[in-house]
Amino acid sequence: QTDGQTERVNQCLEAYLRCAVHSCPGNWSKxxxxxxxxxxxxxxxxxxxxxxxxIYGHLPREFGVTQVDTCTVPDLAAWLQERQV
Structure with missing residues (x-):
């Protein structure tokens, strides 16, 4: 038996994993x-x-990419730009 907060976390993770593994259900652990x-x-x-x-007192770096203007992948550049806001 768990509390409501744990149930909510489980719901969020389940929804995320369901979306992420939809195309490759056998690779969910990756x-x-x-x-x-x-x-x-x-x-x-x-x-x-x-x-x-x-925990750490600052925002995480986004996969080590710090300069959005030098990113050559358009989708990644757009995602990084959204995360900066």
Whole structure:
């Protein structure tokens, strides 16, 4: 038996993994690290920050890419630009 907060976390992770593994259901374990990253860098209204910010005191770097203007992959550049806002 768990509390409501744990149930909510489980729902979020389940939804994320369901979307992530839709095309390759046999490889779900390969997505766990990204699921953890997604969860720890998502804003939590109860914290007013991301879990990463609460633990480390700053926002995480986005996969080591620090200069959006030098990124040659358009989709990645757009995603990085959105994350800067």
């Amino acid at each position: 997505w766990l690290a990204l699921a953890e990253y997604w969860y720890n860098t998502s804003f939590h209204s109860s914290l007013g920050k991301t879990p990463f910010e609460v």
